Amino acid sequence: GCDLVDTYRAAVRAAEWVRSHRAPALLHLRMVRLLGHAGSDAEVGYRTRAEITADYQRDPLLRTAEILVASGTVTPEDVIERYEAMRAEVAKAAEEVVDEPGLGDAAQVMAPLAPRHPHLVSRGAARTADAEARRAAFGDRLPEQEGPLTLAQSINRALVDLCASRPEVMVFGEDVARKGGVYGVTRGLQRRFGGARVFDTPLDEQSILGLALGAGLSGLLPVPEIQYLAYLHNAEDQLRGEAATLRFFSQGRYRNPMVVRVAGLAYQKGFGGHFHNDNSVAVLRDIPGLVVAAPARPDDAAAMLRTCVAAAESDGSVCVFLEPIALYHTRDLHAEGDEGWLAPYPPPVAPHVPVGTGRVYGDGSDLTLVTFGNGVRMSLRVARRLAAGGVRARVLDLRWLAPLPVADLLREADATGRVLVVDETRRAGGVSEGLLAALADAGFAGRAARVTSEDSFIPLGPAAQHVLLSEADIEQAAGLLLQP
Structure with a gap:
């Protein structure tokens, strides 16, 4: 390794061996x-x-x-x-x-972290392929003509739209190509856009995110998938120590935009345990500048995915798109067969969902339930039961875990004077800590409480219900908060 000529000769021999054997080779250099x-x-x-x-x-x-x-x-x-x-x-x-003058204040230090250009993101989110290209990608029926879709279907259609409108988009990860993903979310993408843009990777999260780093730096727009949230921790430093810091340490001269899709959160039935039901997002919310999206509804999922891609394009954002596994194929909301969880597909020209904005359900004046992910569906169900008892509650879906929609939180808290944070993550290090801190920092004068999952890993089978937040827990906590 210390002799340039010898190193070159060794590299040539290795390249010849790789070409003749069609297999990788390791070049071991002693420095x-x-x-x-x-x-x-x-x-x-x-x-x-x-x-x-x-x-x-x-x-x-x-x-x-x-x-x-x-x-x-x-x-x-x-x-x-x-x-x-x-x-x-x-x-x-x-x-x-x-x-050269030094950095004068915190604002100057943090300026490269997360540049936000909402008008550019809004314009980018509406970017779409022409009618002929969309027809070629979707066939005779566009997704907005399909009728109500599930969460998984809506994300799938949004990925097709994004690939059709942006030749620089790449989708890759474990089993995303030929199989179409464990849950069918990427089904049909490789057939439509080819193996150069949609491909399977080795079962190695570090390699997946490492490839995304290089692709983003090279001018592509990677959309890698981490198959389960628990597996992200094997490679989390690729986000914390590499992707999210490049703009910071280069003063914005370099960037590696990406949108990392992660199937996660709990409540998955059939199989699970900790590695398929991880409900901890603290490690993501702790990374400065990282955008963390957590859609619950199908229509939000499509719009928010387009927003993330647009933010990656215009601002160089590194985004994590957290997809609740248990809601992928959920159809019903209150009763079996009501199909209340389905939603029509919003076309790209529909209003986008700005980063850091929530969504409000209802206009109740007695209680505000603040939640995200699986908690949205549970809270809406609990709100209906509370209404039957004369309690009018509204539900705020955060939609974004970083940055949090603090303005929406304060507005909806003031509307009722009582806030219950419904947090499916753990009590220690969970999302509820940041929300209650935001209320305290703003001087919220009303009453606030939280109800969360336990500080535990998720066990297999029915035992998981003992440590995960339930609708009964939410209803009980609401009752206590409403007491005089």
């Missing part, structure tokens, strides 16, 4: 580390002088200079002249940087 790991790392404390000197003799820079001189490409004087010229260039750049 040298000059100087310690940090300023406080004094190598003389644990290495002999002979070892340190031997490493300097293997310096790749000096070895390359030797090769160039020995081949007659340059003279020793040329090497020294080039070295000194580079030294002068670096010194000049350092002097210029020293004279």
Whole structure:
């Protein structure tokens, strides 16, 4: 690894082997580390002088200079002249940087984190393929003509619309292509748009998000899928330490936009346990600048996905699109067969859902239920039962977990004077903490409480119901909050 010629020859042999065997090869290069790991790392404390000197003799820079001189490409004087010229260039750049003004306040420090251009996002969310291209993608019947759809169907149609209108969009992940996803959300995408844009990946979340990082930086718009929320934690630093920090540390010079679809949250029946029913989003809400969408209704899901893609395009946003597994194929709301959870598909020209805005159901004046995800359906069901007892409640669906729709929260809290946060995540580190803090920071004078799932992993089978938030829990907490 320290000899440029030997390294090149080894790389050529490896490439030839890969081409002839149609298999990957690992190129193992032995390098040298000059100087310690940090300023406080004094190598003389644990290495002999002979070892340190031997490493300097293997310096790749000096070895390359030797090769160039020995081949007659340059003279020793040329090497020294080039070295000194580079030294002068670096010194000049350092002097210029020293004279630049420093960052003056928190706003200047944070400016590259999450630039927001709502008018550009609104325009981008309405971007659509022409009529002929949409017909080619969807066939004879456009999704807005299909009638009410499930959450999974609505996300699928939105992905088709996005791929048809944006050739730079790529959809990839575990089982998303040939199989169409574990829950059928990406079904038909590869057939419509080809294997170069819709493809399966190895079962490795770090590789999936790593590929998204490179694709976004290269001018593409990746929409990777993490099959389950619990598996995101294997690769979460790809978001925290890489994707979300690129704009920050480059002062906005570079960006890697992406929309990471994640199937998650709890209440999945049939199979589950912790790894298929994870309900913790604290690690996502803690990343500065990250946009976290959590649609519950089918129509919101399509509109919010388009908003995320538009924000990635215009602002370079890194978005996580959290899809509630248990609601993917839910059809009914209050009674079996009522199909109250279905919704028509909103075409791209429909009004978009701005980042950080909620949705209100009802105009009750007695109680405000603040929730998201699976909690929306549970809260709407509880609100109906409360109404039968004479209590008029309204439901605020947050829709966005980062940034939170604080303005909507305060408005709906003031409308009733009583707020119950219905949080399906855990009590410690859950979404409810940020909501109650926002109410306190704003000086909310009414009454506020929260009801959450337990601080527990999710067990298999019926035991999960012992630790997950239930409608009975919500109803009981509402009753306590309404007491004089």
